[in-house]
Amino acid sequence: MSGLDRVDAKIVQRMQKDGKLSNTKLASELALSETACWRRLKRLEEEGVITDYQANLDRRKLGFGVMAFVQLTCNQHDAETTERFERTIEQCENVMACHNTTGEADFLLQVVAIDLDDYSRFVDQVLRKLPGVSAISSNISLRELKSSTRLPV
């Protein structure tokens, strides 16, 4: 960990678990003075170690019954095609994440949809129309054994 000591690690660890934790409580948990804790926290935010705070939502309670991982293979790799591809992905709200990966396929997308109909429509109308895509392979999540966005600090 680049330049982070034990105390910093505990701070980010703690804030990852409870983003609403006040500096006051955080300080007392770490047996640190309010001031020292506050400055560390601010530094971690300024340095970008802590990027932001967010509320986590229950996707099912919001009506997103489907979560899928899609592997895309491309056959065109020129600049323009790539750029159009990336722009579409960026704008598409259903796409939560998109990674350029090693392996058979070129991209792996994490996608949410209301239901299978909605998902199917998304694949047909968005993914199949993406420029340069030659293969699409869907892996729909049947069950989330584990799902967190917390790094093992």
Add this chain to the structure above:
Amino acid sequence: MSGLDRVDAKIVQRMQKDGKLSNTKLASELALSETACWRRLKRLEEEGVITDYQANLDRRKLGFGVMAFVQLTCNQHDAETTERFERTIEQCENVMACHNTTGEADFLLQVVAIDLDDYSRFVDQVLRKLPGVSAISSNISLRELKSSTRLPV
């Protein structure tokens, strides 16, 4: 969306973007009274629509240079093997997410590691030793085109 009106949607949308937003500010942004806003927020939390709050961290700044998606195929599906499998996954901090999926493989894991050495060690010492695993296919992220944990409310 099950029982959420337009205002609720805006609340979760807003809190997803900024988990530290105070009720006071949220209310004034939505042109709502503090009281009404507060009660809605509490309700959303109680109903579990908002599950929790967290600080998001920059994985690279914490030294996690590798993020990979691993597909596992299993050949044993009896209760005991499954349970041991799930327990291991649950405890393993490197594994950020694990989904039982449709498609060729049975599981898709999202894994972080310090570097490729660390990742390789993880695959050999943890994944290969998992009970009933017959195939492992790694897809390492070369680039994150998009990475969010925000639902398109």
Add this chain to the structure above:
DNA sequence: CACTCATTGAAAGAACTCCCTCATAAAAAT
């Protein structure tokens, strides 16, 4: 030792937030 540099701790006022109470208004139901 004297010096710097970095980090910490205590204190305190201003600012802000939470959360409750009471009253009002709109909507739904009987």
Add this chain to the structure above:
DNA sequence: ATTTTTATGAGGGAGTTCTTTCAATGAGTG
């Protein structure tokens, strides 16, 4: 139309939090 239910607004007190200032401690260096 009357009652019941549900959501809203205004106000305000109690409590908490932020953020600054000033002093102290300790580590490392010449």
